[in-house]
Amino acid sequence: MNRIAAYRVVAALLSGAIFGFGLALSGMLNPARVRGFLDIARDWDPTLGFVLAGAVLVSAAGMALMRRMAKPLLDSRFHLPETEVIDRRLIAGSAIFGIGWGMVGLCPGPALALLSPGLPAVVLFVAAMFAGMAAHDRLQGARLWNRA
Amino acid sequence: MADYVSALLGGMLIGLSAVILLLANGRVAGVSGIAGRLLQGVQTATGTAFVVGLMSGPVFFRLFFGEWPAIQLSANWPFIIAGGLLVGYGSRMGSGCTSGHGVVGLARLSRRSLAAVGTFMGTAVATVYLMGFFQ
Numbered sequence: 608m609n610r611i612a613a614y615r616v617v618a619a620l621l622s623g624a625i626f627g628f629g630l631a632l633s634g635m636l637n638p639a640r641v642r643g644f645l646d647i648a649r650d651w652d653p654t655l656g657f658v659l660a661g662a663v664l665v666s667a668a669g670m671a672l673m674r675r676m677a678k679p680l681l682d683s684r685f686h687l688p689e690t691e692v693i694d695r696r697l698i699a700g701s702a703i704f705g706i707g708w709g710m711v712g713l714c715p716g717p718a719l720a721l722l723s724p725g726l727p728a729v730v731l732f733v734a735a736m737f738a739g740m741a742a743h744d745r746l747q748g749a750r751l752w753n754r755a
Numbered sequence: 756m757a758d759y760v761s762a763l764l765g766g767m768l769i770g771l772s773a774v775i776l777l778l779a780n781g782r783v784a785g786v787s788g789i790a791g792r793l794l795q796g797v798q799t800a801t802g803t804a805f806v807v808g809l810m811s812g813p814v815f816f817r818l819f820f821g822e823w824p825a826i827q828l829s830a831n832w833p834f835i836i837a838g839g840l841l842v843g844y845g846s847r848m849g850s851g852c853t854s855g856h857g858v859v860g861l862a863r864l865s866r867r868s869l870a871a872v873g874t875f876m877g878t879a880v881a882t883v884y885l886m887g888f889f890q
Binding site: 612614615616617618619620621622623624625626627628629630631632633634635636637638639640642645646647648649654655656657658659660661662663664665666667668669670672673676678679680681682684685686687688690691692693696697698699700701702703704705706707708709710711712713714715716718719720721722723724726728729731732733734735736737738739740741742743744747 | 758759761762763764765766767768769770771772773774775776777778779780781782783784786787790791794795800801802804805806807808809810811812813814815816823824825826827828829830832834835836837838839840841842843844845846847848849850852853854856857858859861862863865866867870871872874875876877878879880881882883884886887
């Protein structure tokens with residue numbers, strides 16, 4: 608591994624750690640809280656809306672910075688999705704994802720972050736999530752837009 | 756700290772994390788994509804580092820505040836298995852989840868991500884609503 612590639616690993620580690628701490632601070636690691644946010648018809652808890660708002664705000668500032676950079680600090684180009692087509696796969700996949708998210712109150716980021724407290728139910732969820740991903744790749748063929 | 760303040764600060768840290776990955780590595784901080792590529796053996800070094808970092812988040816929280824963040828998970832095991840399968844399958848089919856489409860995609864003003872977020876928020880809200888009748 609050359610030095611730049613090693614720096615990329617450090618950047619990914621740092622990014623993941625900040626992401627995980629942010630999740631913990633925000634309340635997103637509490638599935639009951641997440642489901643309360645989704646329960647708009649009954650006893651709606653709007654708090655987690657602030658999580659998305661804060662995240663998108665800071666992320667948008669990063670996008671503005673990115674547009675002024677020719678390339679990222681540690682790679683030769685930005686790897687962003689290029690397709691803009693809203694197709695059936697996007698909508699059907701998102702619909703399926705939302706059902707699972709609503710059932711349990713966990714999405715992939717919080718589920719992986721929660722492996723450290725090590726609750727059996729979370730370990731089971733993560734195992735099922737990876738099985739779902741593997742099932743998708745087997746049935747639909749692996750179609751990842753940035754494999755390189 | 757008031758809940759909405761910690762929610763806002765936590766969200767801003769999540770945004771900062773996405774900015775670091777984007778400006779340093781040129782990559783989208785999309786957790787389902789990172790996990791999916793790990794499963795395929797693609798970009799394993801950075802992917803593993805990101806997931807290890809992610810898992811360290813609650814540990815740092817505990818060092819900082821002296822306790823784990825609150826976790827209330829009431830779903831029974833069949834629901835947890837079914838939910839995990841749907842989250843895994845759907846996030847790969849839809850090319851993203853709450854982080855990739857939600858945080859990064861919306862910040863990029865991506866039409867695809869807006870459609871994805873609208874769709875999964877819609878089905879998640881409907882799922883919680885319908886499940887409420889059986890509890």
